[in-house]
Amino acid sequence: MVIGAGPTGLTLAVALRRYGLDTVVVEKEPGTKREPRAGVIWQRALEALRDLGCADALTRHGLPLSRAEFHVRGRLAGIQEMRMPDTAFPGPLSIEQDAVEKLLHDRLRHLGPDVQWSTEALAVRTGEDGAEVDLRGPDGRTRTIGCRWVVGCEGAHSVVRKSLGVPFEGERRHDLQCLQLNAAPGWSHPGHPDVTRIFINLGVTLITTPVPGGGVRFYAFLPDPDPGLGEPPSPREMEAVVAAATGEPSVRLTPTAPGWANRSRFHDRVAATLRRDRALLAGDSAHLWAPIGGRGLNTGLLGAHNLGWKLAAVHRGWSPATLLDTYSDEQRRTALHVMRAMRRNVLELPPDRRTLAAIALLLPPALRSARLEHRGNMLLSELARDHRGSALSAGRHTRGGPRPGDRLPDLAVTSETGPGRLHDLLSYQRWSLVLVGGPDGPGTAALRKLTDRYALPIGLFHVTPHPRGRRALPDGTLLLTRPDGHIGLRARATDHRALKAYLDRWSVRRA
Template identity: 70%
Template sequence: MDHAIRDIRDVVVIGAGPTGLALAVALRRYGVDAVVVDKRADSRQEPRASVVWQRALEALRDLGCADGFMAEGLPLARGEFHVAGRCVGAQEMPMEDTAFPVPLGIEQDAIETILRGRMRLWGPDVEWGTEAVGVRVGEGGAEVDLRTPEGRTRTVGCRWVVGAEGSHSLVRKSIGAAFEGERRVNLQCVQLNAVPEWSHPYRPEVTRIFINHGVSLICDPVPGGAIRLFAFLADPDPGRQEPPGRAEMEEVVARATGEEGVRLRPTEPHWANRARFHDRIAARFRSGPALLLGDSAHLWAPIGGRGLNTGLLGAHNLGWKLAAVHHGWCPEALLDTYDAEQRRTALRVMRHMRRNILELPPDRRTLAAIRLILPHVLRSERFTRRGGELLSDFGRNHRGSELSAEGRFKGRSKGGGLRPGDRVPDWDVVSETGPGRLHELLSYQRWSALVTGDGTADLRRITGRYALPVAAFRIRTDALPDGTLLLVRPDGHVGLRARATDRRALTAYLDRWSVQLRGK
């Protein structure tokens, strides 16, 4: 690298969408100098609709943003399914063992405003109108060429560069990572925010899904009595690019609901869009100091806000790992677990999206099957519980990660049903400070060693030998047997599960994933 560099930063994040902003918040909370650049002229964003699910809300709480989201969004407690003009049942959204039992409906411009406000607590705002036009990656860092709003180019040196700029990611191209996958054929999504005149009264807590032959319509409430209308249908004219007009959307809504005479009054600011989709995933999410995040790493149809939520959870996963490696607390191998974990998660989401027949336009045979089966499925407690786990993202885990380990239990019951890599539920617990909720003991700024039963002094002595910040707590809970040790990651997933007396397992885990302090 022999370019003249006058600006040196810890991290350059390219792209000021929700995932890039969330990562910047996470890094700045750890004291990492993260600059965010975006080629857009300013922060004005179309009010794209989205849903933030329960697990992502927990991640946003860790970033200090949850209160802003709760104040701005609408809690969505129920999803109603209408098939061929008839309501066939509902999926109740509330989940247990969390401070956020239901998802939120919220506009993307509000999401970005909240995240930017949080980011500015620790540093400057986004550098708007600043386009990354070149990225060069070396062993010890990267160089990023930035074109300023005045048309000049400056080069910034950085220890890390993160591509969060979307499907045409410059960072991804610079590291030579293939964007594997294909375009979805014969599928389009037409979208409009509007106040409908129809037979379904506005209920701010209810999402309605209408399924009919050749069309699937998702209707999410927004503040003020309006509805976000997302319709998935066939794409006979792929060259058609203009957003749908009111008349086209009225015809689509009538087809989906089976109701004649539907009228739509578009909202101000106006939001309408026509989109096509690709199912793609980068061959790798990391190459040395360069990392990929959000749509730069994985892309699919925007059904149910899965892209946004997967991206936010990816930022939550990457933030603490990048900070720990940057500060010298952990070896660089920790960043490889981000690549493996997030890529595995994205592949699972992608497979689920392709099989999600309830939100894709059905043919007549599929529609008949849905009419027959869906009412029984929605009455099944087992199925609705599993559906809630998938929708909330509480059912997703990192069990296959190298970062997930288990000590030897020698035939005794492991208990609790909680496995390494799982998200830790927000159980009722009793700790040294009294009764409370488990998540109140956890922190995104450190690891947490939880012991059921007696003894944490020895834990503190062991963990104190390492650079990794760890706090130890003795707890009681009906969810875990006495004598259990859980080492919980900053993002709330179990890293190590062992017997409370198994100091060898704890030491081996820390030897692998943390740097030992000198003289300790």
């Protein structure tokens, strides 16, 4: 049972149904959200959604973004090209959360029963063999449902987390508010459907992103002198904020339909554990922070992508239950890393005079540096996200190329099926054993015989990278790649002992 039909819950349910698991989704609201809310999906999350058969529908409805303009004290400081190589999704996608939920819901319906809407989880109890969930349905009656697993994806006030007594560690973020408004602007900047703009000025950072259907999402980070003020910003209040950020004395904002205006404050919190017995936590039930950098939605989607294949492997008896502990460890580590990074994100937090002066001095040369631009894009796209510290990451890093725990790069390669992209050989339904360089021979037959002893489904591929990618994938390398595209084991292609030891730990042997 998945509790909560937001983006994280729907993504997880799709992932589980892709593995054939009977998955029930309950949601206390009567339907998917009608509010735009989060607005950008970054490249790594798009790769994850492609694994689940959702990316094509999202890209048809969204706007691909290609560059960001930075303005400091009302002047253009530079441009950052956001397009990345070695991925099927060169740029991030502007698409609002209500559209994301609708498309994920359509995909879920294609794979099985609908969400049980207007159904609220009241309490959860877990045991060694499963869990019980008390539900109140649309008729007001209460019933108890038994399930093998329960996952809380219902948000910051998670009933699953509270029922389990898991501490939600952290604190409220003080003196920071975010104002949002969807509007058609009357100002001096021409409209470009692929350009995000960041305006940095004293005490305010304003970010603008074009949205599908016309108009622009304005969101500003400001100090919070009146925490008791809860009303959404009016167009006039937002115009004053935009004027202060851009330095333009005359700005007009005409709200677009459907309307979206919001004033929010934040907590920085992470659950002490994301797994207890047969219950797990994902999305805002597990972690939350200020929406700086657009990380919340994307971290939740990638967490569901991480959890889905692991839960399926344990449920089907392919892997020991300790595999689920790696989800908790990896996702908590990721959440804490994102939280620390967002606290230090001086380009989006409202600057004081000293910080603003430093940004005005250092940002223009930084934006002219190709190396720094690439590094920034790797961080924003989340293609650099890794699980190097995970118990699932094993092996030695030699002669360059990706390390255990890294995302396998989507390079141009030649395989048994001819030229193509490396990610086209991967599948969310299985592990992939990638052998770099060298012909298919007796060693390959021995590897196939070895992997066939284990319950985990594993595909085996010989690849030869194109010349540009040979440094990233050295010849003679064995890369056992997880269903989510991260490298579990890196070893020499002839090191069958390392592969056997890894599979003995993480897979059950066939009867």
